[in-house]
Amino acid sequence: xxxxxxxxxxxxxxxxxxxxxxxxxxxxxxxxxxxxxxxxxxxxxxxxxxxxxxxxxxxxxxxxxxxxxxxxxxxxxxxxxxxxxxxxxxxxxxxxxxxxxxxxxxxxx
Numbered sequence: 001x002x003x004x005x006x007x008x009x010x011x012x013x014x015x016x017x018x019x020x021x022x023x024x025x026x027x028x029x030x031x032x033x034x035x036x037x038x039x040x041x042x043x044x045x046x047x048x049x050x051x052x053x054x055x056x057x058x059x060x061x062x063x064x065x066x067x068x069x070x071x072x073x074x075x076x077x078x079x080x081x082x083x084x085x086x087x088x089x090x091x092x093x094x095x096x097x098x099x100x101x102x103x104x105x106x107x108x109x
Contacts, residue, residue, distance in 0.1 A: 019088065019097050020046040022071050040076055045069040047079075050103070057105035064101055 007013045027035065027042045035042050046066035053059040063079055064086045065072060072080050091098040 016096075017048070020048050020066055022046050022069055025076055035076060041071060041074040042076055043071040043074070044077060045071040045075055045080060048099075052103055052105060054105055057107055060103060060105055062103075064099065 003015060003017075005013045005015055022043050022045055024042045025031065025035075025044060032042065034040075046069045047063040049061075049063055051059065051061045063084055065080050065084050067085050067087045072085065086099045086101055088097045088099045090096075
């Protein structure tokens, strides 16, 4: 479930994938014991990992979280930040989902 893509000359990229879904982190062993002791959920909210690299810019590694996921407020990895929550909307075909997000890279000095 990985891919490598190049942007168009104007910086856009489009790709197709399966829609992300919430999933549990391992709940057995010491991690599960810690989550139970802290009364924390073991469920990660639906998200897509993104890594963007361009010459002359710092590499960006982040995630986009699905707006409305029931686990956004209890992510055991504490990775959810408001600007990373994205609206996955129904596409023009009425069946698929799409998300639009603008990433801004930091230029190197």
